[in-house]
Amino acid sequence: MLRRYRRVFGWRGLIYFWYGEMLRRQTEVSVTRPGSNPPIYLRLGTSDIGFYDEIFVRRVYDLQSVRPLQVIVDAGANIGLAARYFAEHHPHVRILAIEPAAANFGQLYKNVSACSQITPIQAALWHIDSELDLTNPVGRHGAFRVWNTASHSVPVQERVPTMTIPNLLANYNLERIDLLKIDIEGAEVELFANAGSWIDRVGIIAVELHDRLRRGCALNFYSATQSFDWEWHRGDLTFVARAGMVDKQLLRSV
Numbered sequence: 001m002l003r004r005y006r007r008v009f010g011w012r013g014l015i016y017f018w019y020g021e022m023l024r025r026q027t028e029v030s031v032t033r034p035g036s037n038p039p040i041y042l043r044l045g046t047s048d049i050g051f052y053d054e055i056f057v058r059r060v061y062d063l064q065s066v067r068p069l070q071v072i073v074d075a076g077a078n079i080g081l082a083a084r085y086f087a088e089h090h091p092h093v094r095i096l097a098i099e100p101a102a103a104n105f106g107q108l109y110k111n112v113s114a115c116s117q118i119t120p121i122q123a124a125l126w127h128i129d130s131e132l133d134l135t136n137p138v139g140r141h142g143a144f145r146v147w148n149t150a151s152h153s154v155p156v157q158e159r160v161p162t163m164t165i166p167n168l169l170a171n172y173n174l175e176r177i178d179l180l181k182i183d184i185e186g187a188e189v190e191l192f193a194n195a196g197s198w199i200d201r202v203g204i205i206a207v208e209l210h211d212r213l214r215r216g217c218a219l220n221f222y223s224a225t226q227s228f229d230w231e232w233h234r235g236d237l238t239f240v241a242r243a244g245m246v247d248k249q250l251l252r253s254v
Contacts, residue, residue, distance in 0.1 A: 004053045008042075020044030033088065038114040040084060041107065048079055048107075055081045060235050061181065061206060062089075066246050069093045069178040073168060075125040076183035080108035083118050086179075093117065096172060100124035100134055100160040119172070125184055126162035127194035134158045165191075165198040175201070178245070182207040186214035188221055195224040204241040 001021060005013030008031065019025045026046060030039035033056075042048040054060050061082055063069075069090050074083045077097035086095055095118045099105045105122045112118040124132050168174065180202050182188060188207060193216075205225065209217045221238070228240040 004049055007057045008049055008052050016044050020046075020049070033084075035088075037084075037088060040081065040111055042079075043107065048081075051078060051081050054235070055085045058235070059085075060237055061085055062234075063179065063204070063206075064089065066179075066204065066241070067244070071174055071177050072096070072179045072181065073165075073177050074098065074181045076181075076185065077108055077120075078104050078183070080111035080118070080120070082181055083108075083112055084115065086181075087112075087115050087117055091117075093178075095119065096121060096168060098123055098125055098163060100132075101136075102158060121163060122160070123163035124160050124187070125165070125182070125191060126187065127164060127190045128162065129164060129167065130162045131159050132162055134160050165195075169198065169201065177202045179204045179206065181205075186210040186217060189214050189216045192217075192220035192224040199224050200227070203245040204239065206237055206239050208236050209238060 002013070002017050005017040005020075007013070009016050009029075016029060019027055021044075024045055027044045028041055029044060030041050031052065032039045040052070042052055070093060072083075072086050072090070072093050072095045074086070074095060074097045077083055077099040080097055080099075083095050083097040086093060097108060097112060097118055098121045099108050100123060102122070105120065109120050112120055124134070126132065165177075165180075169177070182191070182205065184191070188209065205228070207221060209221060211217045225240045227242075229243040230239075230241045230246055232239050
């Protein structure tokens, strides 16, 4: 954990580690990216630090090998770090960032409000229009899970509206989604079990599968993405892409 703080903050990481992890003070700090980008706000003592390390330092979503993107949907956007990374590296892309948890969404809005290409949406990605219970059984900002009301006995944090991919396409006048990034803590079971109406309109998927939380995540994902041509892995992420979206020569170095 200390190494993460050092990688993210440099020498200040020692001080921030003490405040956030030893004193348990969830103080907000800012990180300024190179260039003229607005600062990114992180909460010490939370999963924000680990996510920043993964996304901006270790670059797990590095997609420089893909052809120009026009639309990215970030489902499970948390505090907007992946959305900011995509905006930084694909400056002309349109990004829809979807996050259900109110505390995370407030931080997301703060992080993306100065980025006109990012549209924040407070909802849970799901396969039907509904409302779901939002729970957090392990108490981490990056571990919120959604459930049907009758399917769990975990204390409910809040009720959240859902958003389906067909409705995203229709409501935001999208022909296609070039990159669909998904980190939805097990809800990929239902999402990919009901993907027939939209999967052909997606070019690349980057997903963190959560079979450790729920059976069927990987099974339903691979069943839904059989028509994709390429697959590769980076850390906990699985990527699949259609042949026209990636350069297979560059994939050899992944």
